[in-house]
Amino acid sequence: MAQTNTIFALSSASGKAGLAVIRISGAQVQNLFQKMIPIPIPAANFMQYTCFYDPETQDILDFGFCVFFTAPKSFTGEDCAELHIHGGLATIQSILVALSKIPNFYPAEAGEFSKRGFLNGKFDLTQAESLIDLIDAETEHQRRAALSHTRGALHQLYQDWWYRLSELRAYTEACLDFPDEEIPDTLEEHIFTHSETLRAEITQHHDTAPKGERLRLGTKIAIIGPSNAGKSSLMNYLAQTQAAITSPIAGTTRDSIELHIDIAGYPVKLIDTAGIQETSDPIEQEGIKRARQHAEQADLLLIMFDGSQPIADYNEFISPPPKQPAIIILNKIDQGLNRYNNIILNKPHAHILSISLAESSGLSELYHAITRNLETLAGGSHAPIIMHTRYQQALRNTLNALDRVKQMLETAQKTDSSVDLVLIAEELRIGLNSIAQIIGKVDVEDLLEIIFSRFCIGK
Ligand SMILES: Nc1nc2c(ncn2[C@@H]2O[C@H](COP(=O)(O)OP(=O)(O)O)[C@@H](O)[C@H]2O)c(=O)[nH]1
């Protein structure tokens, strides 16, 4: 789709900095070189030192570098340029004002560069969306996943499924056009085998969505247990800040405290909770209610006790064992392990660690145990995982269509009747269409507005 306007925007972060980068894209980018840049158009992809002029007053606004990219070998697929200028607020502003004085040059809207890149076939929608993830990535594993998706890991996967479903649909439709006697005997078996293989592959990927959500928003880890066990001390240790007040007085933490932290490259929502104990104080009771709610919703529980005291009375979180993974921590081991606690150490299902926050012992084992759980909960495999609910929903639709194909084929086999190929072809079309929407292979104009408006200006 040819765009007549040439667009420009500050592509580096707004605010003062050593340098700033302004990106320009469109058919008339070359006009820059008559109006603002007093040098011949440089060879593509090479940086050229230059001054920048105001096109009307001829005032020198700044000096720096410009790079020219020739269509289609650019981010947008159009002619593009980048101006690397000094990053002062007034300098940036003066260059942006100067650019707006060139005829047909307009400030870009949010996501407009990426939208042009997509429309010009430079990348698919999954790659465009993971560019936002890459920019938003705050931890190492978020960055790795986003980078692999921008490089086309999801694109390859979905493109392959799209291709195989298209083939299956084309085959089915071709058979529809045959007179009865020419339909191959193996047709139903062929559809069954291929659609079931696809269903298994798509299901496996579809089921990574909870992992993707944890990788995007953070794995919820709740620290729970009785008062005075050292829960708030553990929160402060893991967060490396004094976020929670710790004290020998039972009931110090009355409300839950949440922190977003990075553990071994995984984003974590760490929640310190009020100690579970008998109390008549209504505020403390409310805090305990919230602690139980957090325990219920957490992806991983750190169940903490004072190991120097008998803990048999606090069985609430141990027996029956919680539904989610849990690490049982016996703290204050510097004061000796209470001999009655051997019972708990013998629980076969539980993962139990003895530590001392006061003496910093057992902490690296604890850190590794948490990291191992995070690998299982939010990563751990090299296969691409689903990071956006849009993909999950679309794949669900494809899976539903393939489920119906399976049912039809099974029913036909049970009743020894022939299957209705028109219905099969229609289900394959529905399944195909859903995958096409993820990568942007079908008309997705409404979707484009939603997706690209989430981008920042200059992207
Ligand atoms: N001896 C000893 N005291 C600790 C240890 N960890 C925490 N404490 C102390 O135990 C008290 C209760 O700790 P706190 O983190 O507030 O426990 P919470 O009620 O479970 O949040 C504080 O006085 C801490 O300094 C430890 O490993 N050994």
Ligand SMILES: [Mg+2]
């Ligand atoms: Mg506390």
